[in-house]
Amino acid sequence: MTATTAEPVAAAPILEMRSIVKTFPGVTALADVSLTVARGEIHAVCGENGAGKSTLMKILSGVHPHGSYEGEIRFDGEDCAFRDIRASEARGIVIIHQELALIPYLSLAENIFLGNEHASRGLVDWNETLRHAAALLKRVGLRERPQTRVADIGVGKQQLVEIAKALSKKVELLILDEPTAALNDEDSAHLLALIRELRDQGVSSIIISHKIGEITSVADSVTVLRDGRTVETLDAHAGAATEDRIIRGMVGRDLDHRFPPRTPYEGDPDAHPALEIRDWTVHHPIDRHRKVVDGVSLRAGRGEIVGIAGLMGAGRTELAMSVFGRSYGTDISGTVLKDGREIRTRTVAEAVRHKIAYVTEDRKHYGLNLIDTISRNISLGALGKVARHGIVDEHEETRVAESYRTSMNIKTPSVFEQTGRLSGGNQQKVVLSRWIFAGPDILVLDEPTRGIDIGAKYEIYTVIDRLAAEGRAVVLISSELPELLGMCDRIYTMAAGRLTGEVPRAQATQEVLMRHMTSDKR
Incomplete structure (x- = not known):
C-alpha cells in the first residue's frame, strides 16, 4: 500500500457574502455582489463613489437589516440575519464610519464603553472602566490618560480611540470606512501599522479607501466594485493588486493620465x-x-x-x-x-x-445642507439669479440645477433628491456647482x-x-x-x-x- 501526502486544506473564510442585491427607490445600489474574506487577513474594498462599497458594509454591519436586501451572509461558518447593529456587534463585527461616532466632551474611557458599560445594579464601576480603558489605549498605542476628553486630542488619535472601542467589543472582523481620509501622513502610517498588528493578533479587517497607494501597501486581498457589481478579487501576495489593475477595474478602462493636460499659466501674477x-x-x-x-x-x-x-x-x-x-x-x-x-x-x-468663493474642506458640515435638495443647494450661492421680486422662481431654479447635473455629471435620478443621499464625489460636485453658478x-x-x-x-x-x-x-x-x-x-x-x-x-x-x-x- 503506497502512502500519499494529503493536500493542505485551506482555512474556512471568516466571511462570505453571496449574491447581495440592494435597491432604493429608483436606484439599484447593489446588483449581485459577492465578497469573501479570509480569516486573519486585511481585505480592501475599492470602487468609485456610488459603486456600492458603503451600502455593502451597512448590510454587513446591520445598518440595513435582514429583509431589506436579497442574498446571504455567512460569518464564521454560520448563516446570519442581522436585524440591527447590536446583532452584528454581538457576533464580533464592528464598523468604524468615516464620520467618527465619538462624543467630544466625554472622556476617552466614557466613549470606549458607551453603551457597553462596566456596571452593576445600574451603577458604573469607574475603577474597572478606567483600568480596562487604559489597557485598550495602550494596545492601540495611545499614551493619553483614560480621563482625557476626546475634544483635547487630534483626529488621528480619535481614530485609534474608535479602534479601542471596537476592541472592547471583542471584535473579530473590523470594518474601516476611509480610515485615513482626514489624517496626515504620520497618523496614517501609525493607523495602518496598528491594523497590521491586529491582523497578526487574529483580527480580520475590511478597509474601504480611495488611497490606492495605501491599499497596495497594506492589503492581502482587494475586491473591486463597479456600478454595484463585483468586478474581481485580487491576491496582493501574488502581485495581482497593482495600482493600474485596481484603477482599471474601478473605472472600467485604463487611466493613462491622473491629471488632465493643461497649458501652463503664462501670465505675470506679480504685474497683474x-x-x-x-x-x-x-x-x-x-x-x-x-x-x-x-x-x-x-x-x-x-x-x-x-x-x-x-x-x-x-x-x-x-x-x-x-x-x-x-x-x-x-x-x-x-x-x-x-x-x-x-x-x-x-x-x-x-x-x-x-x-470670491470658498469651497470648504468639510462639505458635510459647512458646505451643504444635506437634508435639502440638490436643486436648492446649487441655487443657494446666488439666490438672486433665480428670484423675481424677492421670490425664488422654482422653475428657473430647477432649470439651473438640471444644467449643472448634466455639465458636472452629477449621478442622481433627480435634482429633487436629498443631497445627503449622494456619494461623496457627487456631493462635492454639488458644492462646486453652487459656487460656479455664483460666478x-x-x-x-x-x-x-x-x-x-x-x-x-x-x-x-x-x-x-x-x-x-x-x-x-x-x-x-x-x-x-x-x-x-x-x-x-x-x-x-x-x-x-x-x-x-x-x-x-x-x-x-x-x-x-x-x-x-x-x-x-x-
Whole structure:
C-alpha cells in the first residue's frame, strides 16, 4: 500500500457574502455582489463613489437589516440575519464610519464603553472602566490618560480611540470606512501599522479607501466594485493588486493620465494679480495670544492655479477661512486686494459680493445642507439669479440645477433628491456647482477631492482646469502632494502659520515641497 501526502486544506473564510442585491427607490445600489474574506487577513474594498462599497458594509454591519436586501451572509461558518447593529456587534463585527461616532466632551474611557458599560445594579464601576480603558489605549498605542476628553486630542488619535472601542467589543472582523481620509501622513502610517498588528493578533479587517497607494501597501486581498457589481478579487501576495489593475477595474478602462493636460499659466501674477494678500495675520479664536497665521503674503493671477501645501496645523484652512469673510479667527490684520484694488472681506456677504468663493474642506458640515435638495443647494450661492421680486422662481431654479447635473455629471435620478443621499464625489460636485453658478473671479478650493474616488477626482480636476482657462484665479489647498504637483502652476508652502516657500511648477517635487513644509523658517 503506497502512502500519499494529503493536500493542505485551506482555512474556512471568516466571511462570505453571496449574491447581495440592494435597491432604493429608483436606484439599484447593489446588483449581485459577492465578497469573501479570509480569516486573519486585511481585505480592501475599492470602487468609485456610488459603486456600492458603503451600502455593502451597512448590510454587513446591520445598518440595513435582514429583509431589506436579497442574498446571504455567512460569518464564521454560520448563516446570519442581522436585524440591527447590536446583532452584528454581538457576533464580533464592528464598523468604524468615516464620520467618527465619538462624543467630544466625554472622556476617552466614557466613549470606549458607551453603551457597553462596566456596571452593576445600574451603577458604573469607574475603577474597572478606567483600568480596562487604559489597557485598550495602550494596545492601540495611545499614551493619553483614560480621563482625557476626546475634544483635547487630534483626529488621528480619535481614530485609534474608535479602534479601542471596537476592541472592547471583542471584535473579530473590523470594518474601516476611509480610515485615513482626514489624517496626515504620520497618523496614517501609525493607523495602518496598528491594523497590521491586529491582523497578526487574529483580527480580520475590511478597509474601504480611495488611497490606492495605501491599499497596495497594506492589503492581502482587494475586491473591486463597479456600478454595484463585483468586478474581481485580487491576491496582493501574488502581485495581482497593482495600482493600474485596481484603477482599471474601478473605472472600467485604463487611466493613462491622473491629471488632465493643461497649458501652463503664462501670465505675470506679480504685474497683474487677480488676488493679492499682504501681511495677513490671524490669532486663535480662544487663545488670542497664539498666531495661527503669521504675516502671510501671496498672490494669484487670472488663469493661474496656485497651490498651498502644508502639514496638518500649518494654517492653510485658517488662512482661507479668515480671508473669506473672517469665518475663522480673531484680531485679524492685513490687506486683501483684487485686481490691484484693496477690498474689504469682513463678512461672507462682502467676500461673495467681490466674487470670491470658498469651497470648504468639510462639505458635510459647512458646505451643504444635506437634508435639502440638490436643486436648492446649487441655487443657494446666488439666490438672486433665480428670484423675481424677492421670490425664488422654482422653475428657473430647477432649470439651473438640471444644467449643472448634466455639465458636472452629477449621478442622481433627480435634482429633487436629498443631497445627503449622494456619494461623496457627487456631493462635492454639488458644492462646486453652487459656487460656479455664483460666478466667482477668485475660487479658493480647500481639499476639493478629499474622500473622492480616482474617477471623480479626474472629473473635478477637469472642472478646475476649465475655470482657470476661463480666466478665474484658483487657489488649491491640498494634503496630497501629487495633486498639487499635477495641477498647479506655482505652489506656496506653509509651516506653523508662516509662509516657508514659493516653488514654481518646473522646480516642484515632493522632496522640495516636503523640505519647505517642515522648515522652521521664521
